[in-house]
Amino acid sequence: MPAELSPIDKAKFAAARRAVEYVEDGMRLGLGTGSTAAWMVRLLGEMVREEGLRITGVPTSTRTADLAREVGITVIGLDEAKWLDLTIDGADEFDPQLNLIKGGGGALLQEKIVATASDQMIVIADAAKEVAQLGAFPLPVEVIPFGWQTSRALIEETLVSLDVLGRETTLRMNGERPFVTDEGNYIVDLHLNRIGNARQLALVLNQIPGVVENGLFIDICDVVIVGQGDGRVEIRDINQGTVQHDRIDFLETENLFTDLGD
Numbered sequence: 001m002p003a004e005l006s007p008i009d010k011a012k013f014a015a016a017r018r019a020v021e022y023v024e025d026g027m028r029l030g031l032g033t034g035s036t037a038a039w040m041v042r043l044l045g046e047m048v049r050e051e052g053l054r055i056t057g058v059p060t061s062t063r064t065a066d067l068a069r070e071v072g073i074t075v076i077g078l079d080e081a082k083w084l085d086l087t088i089d090g091a092d093e094f095d096p097q098l099n100l101i102k103g104g105g106g107a108l109l110q111e112k113i114v115a116t117a118s119d120q121m122i123v124i125a126d127a128a129k130e131v132a133q134l135g136a137f138p139l140p141v142e143v144i145p146f147g148w149q150t151s152r153a154l155i156e157e158t159l160v161s162l163d164v165l166g167r168e169t170t171l172r173m174n175g176e177r178p179f180v181t182d183e184g185n186y187i188v189d190l191h192l193n194r195i196g197n198a199r200q201l202a203l204v205l206n207q208i209p210g211v212v213e214n215g216l217f218i219d220i221c222d223v224v225i226v227g228q229g230d231g232r233v234e235i236r237d238i239n240q241g242t243v244q245h246d247r248i249d250f251l252e253t254e255n256l257f258t259d260l261g262d
């Protein structure tokens with residue numbers, strides 16, 4: 001971790017810093033995956049160690065589980081927790097209705113299960129993630145390895161039938177081999193440019209044999225906390241329809257993010 005964070009990391013940190021203020025003693029929390037969510041996990045670890053905050057966390061990936069344990073958070077599985085008070089996670093894109101594209105890091109399946117098993121989902125994001133319409137970010141679709149090429153062909157046929165503009169699909173790779181998710185599946189990324197009817201696409205994709213889940217999160221997110229590099233934070237709340245403005249003082253938290261960085 002460089003002594004000085006980049007503006008984008010400061011933005012992610014600011015959003016995470018504001019989000020952990022929603023966490024109360026005794027909560028069961030869904031812990032998201034990705035670089036933004038990692039700040040939230042580190043901050044919660046700090047609160048557990050320094051302030052005696054009592055929480056249990058349900059991680060959405062092995063990466064997050066490892067980090068949560070490392071920083072001192074008690075980790076349990078979703079079946080043990082059964083239901084969660086709050087999930088805090090990142091996103092690759094969010095639109096004005098707080099619908100999301102997620103899965104840029106390949107964790108969309110566990111993330112969607114955990115988020116939908118929560119009373120509330122808060123997304124933390126830097127301002128670059130905001131879009132008028134979803135789709136510039138490639139939409140991840142998780143498919144089982146058996147017959148994945150057939151599933152991919154069916155996905156492409158579906159895109160044609162829905163008259164979606166961009167129809168290129170790519171198998172996500174990890175070097176020479178297909179990227180494999182925590183659940184042992186592959187990811188096909190859909191390069192759509194613009195998604196006209198995200199709700200319809202989300203439903204139709206999940207009807208295709210071999211498709212396990214897609215990265216569209218429709219009507220799942222309740223609040224998006226948007227961070228800026230200068231510490232400004234905006235809160236978009238779907239229920240209250242409010243936008244609050246706030247500012248994280250980096251000077252106050254300087255030690256924190258220097259200590260917490262990896």
Ligand SMILES: O=C[C@H](O)[C@H](O)[C@H](O)COP(=O)(O)O
Pocket residue numbers: 032033034035036037089090091092101102103104105106107108111
């Ligand atoms: O699979 C990964 C997750 O959906 C992430 O939350 C998403 O990709 C955002 O990640 P980051 O905070 O690193 O931009």
